[in-house]
Amino acid sequence: MPDKAIPIPGSFRELAELLMSLDNLLVSCMRCGLCQAVCPVYGSTMREADVTRGKIALLENLAHEIIKDPVSVNDRLNRCLLCGSCQSNCPSGVNIMEIFIKARSFVAGYLGLGVIKRLIFRHLLPHPRLFNLATSLSGIFQKPFISRVNKSIGTYRAAILKPFLGERHIPSFPDKSFTARHGTIDKPAGKSGLKVALFPGCVPDKLFDRLSEATLKVLDYHGVGVFTPKDLVCCGIPSLASGDSKGFLRLTSQNLKELGQKQFDYLVTPCATCAANIKENWPRFMDNYSAAEKEAVAALTPKTMDITQFLVSVLKVEFKPAEPAEGAATVTYHDSCHLKKSLGVAAQPRSIIKSLPNYRLVEMPEADRCCGNGGSFNLFHYDLSKDIGKRKRDNIVSVRPDIVATGCPACLMQLMDMLSQSGDQIPVKHVIEMYADSLPGLAA
Ligand code: SF4
Numbered sequence: 001m002p003d004k005a006i007p008i009p010g011s012f013r014e015l016a017e018l019l020m021s022l023d024n025l026l027v028s029c030m031r032c033g034l035c036q037a038v039c040p041v042y043g044s045t046m047r048e049a050d051v052t053r054g055k056i057a058l059l060e061n062l063a064h065e066i067i068k069d070p071v072s073v074n075d076r077l078n079r080c081l082l083c084g085s086c087q088s089n090c091p092s093g094v095n096i097m098e099i100f101i102k103a104r105s106f107v108a109g110y111l112g113l114g115v116i117k118r119l120i121f122r123h124l125l126p127h128p129r130l131f132n133l134a135t136s137l138s139g140i141f142q143k144p145f146i147s148r149v150n151k152s153i154g155t156y157r158a159a160i161l162k163p164f165l166g167e168r169h170i171p172s173f174p175d176k177s178f179t180a181r182h183g184t185i186d187k188p189a190g191k192s193g194l195k196v197a198l199f200p201g202c203v204p205d206k207l208f209d210r211l212s213e214a215t216l217k218v219l220d221y222h223g224v225g226v227f228t229p230k231d232l233v234c235c236g237i238p239s240l241a242s243g244d245s246k247g248f249l250r251l252t253s254q255n256l257k258e259l260g261q262k263q264f265d266y267l268v269t270p271c272a273t274c275a276a277n278i279k280e281n282w283p284r285f286m287d288n289y290s291a292a293e294k295e296a297v298a299a300l301t302p303k304t305m306d307i308t309q310f311l312v313s314v315l316k317v318e319f320k321p322a323e324p325a326e327g328a329a330t331v332t333y334h335d336s337c338h339l340k341k342s343l344g345v346a347a348q349p350r351s352i353i354k355s356l357p358n359y360r361l362v363e364m365p366e367a368d369r370c371c372g373n374g375g376s377f378n379l380f381h382y383d384l385s386k387d388i389g390k391r392k393r394d395n396i397v398s399v400r401p402d403i404v405a406t407g408c409p410a411c412l413m414q415l416m417d418m419l420s421q422s423g424d425q426i427p428v429k430h431v432i433e434m435y436a437d438s439l440p441g442l443a444a
């Protein structure tokens with residue numbers, strides 16, 4: 001466990017002092033407003049308070065604002081997808097994600113966590129067996145409660161869960177998660193001479209297990225050894241996005257302990273959000289780790305990557321552009337924010353798609369505009385999430401694809417929901433499953 005907790009304000013005075021510690025990060029903002037044009041939330045609401053500049057102004061007046069209405073301050077901070085579009089477009093290099101994440105952590109620490117979030121972040125996510133049991137039971141008992149709404153996309157509606165899920169069109173749970181099916185995976189390096197830790201992440205483990213299976217199949221095919229401890233837990237991004245830095249640190253510590261059992265050359269994942277979180281946020285809280293954890297995080301960060309980046313940039317698989325075969329399916333590619341803006345991965349998944357003769361890649365307008373999922377943002381601001389997602393859906397259908405591809409399971413879920421609710425018959429796939437499908441059957 002960390003030897004020093006993230007500061008959690010016990011009084012308003014302590015909160016004000018912690019927020020003042022953000023001043024150094026805030027000063028470089030010159031109020032140019034360039035972040036406005038790229039902010040999906042602002043694009044939907046057209047409210048200055050929703051854009052980065054508005055939030056920075058809020059933080060500067062926070063001491064005053066928080067006396068007036070602490071809950072509304074928290075809500076305004078949370079009206080953000082943490083998509084990073086503003087940061088990647090900021091000419092002053094303002095470390096916007098650091099400011100937002102720390103501010104959320106300080107304010108949520110002061111206000112406390114709600115009961116549901118506390119139950120999920122502190123009592124479900126850190127317990128892999130309980131989490132696997134809960135999702136397996138959902139997989140087994142969901143059938144009478146869900147009805148299929150779109151066969152091509154594979155979405156369902158759960159009328160009984162309407163109070164929680166609203167009108168969402170959702171995928172169904174598999175009977176078993178990837179980790180429950182395989183237990184600990186420990187395969188030696190093959191012809192590549194490399195061994196990786198495969199970090200499935202919650203969604204590709206428990207919901208889209210086919211993505212983890214596809215990743216395993218691809219790694220097997222290329223002779224890459226794999227280590228996946230069965231008790232890996234969530235990467236911590238849901239806790240962190242809700243300001244629960246204590247919960248986040250607990251998950252990070254647990255993952256470091258699990259991963260520390262074996263040697264590996266790289267950590268790869270089919271989840272862009274997990275990769276970005278491990279690379280950017282695990283080191284962000286370095287002061288809070290024990291000496292051994294600090295060392296482990298410092299060693300892990302540079303070798304953490306998205307699976308398509310690993311294939312192209314490390315393994316040097318030659319993805320030569322192929323002439324699309326007759327009857328090839330038209331595919332358009334959505335850039336996940338965490339993949340493109342946080343990790344700088346945009347060319348690699350495209351080069352894989354272009355190498356597959358069964359597909360013809362057609363670019364959609366605004367391919368790198370956020371889809372509006374944002375994890376917990378989708379749960380707590382669904383109307384806004386849906387409004388942002390509608391623009392993405394319109395961009396997709398404008399190029400009349402047979403399939404949409406992406407590199408992040410959270411985007412996959414949002415695109416499925418948006419397309420399905422509009423009655424479109426366009427399946428959504430992760431690039432790694434498209435590639436795995438093109439390979440001869442091995443491990444899957
Ligand atoms: S783009 Fe950067 S410098 Fe300009 S207003 Fe936004 S955060 Fe401030």
Ligand code: SF4
Nearest residue numbers: 039080081083084086
């Ligand atoms: S992280 Fe995304 S949603 Fe949040 S302020 Fe920046 S651009 Fe807007």
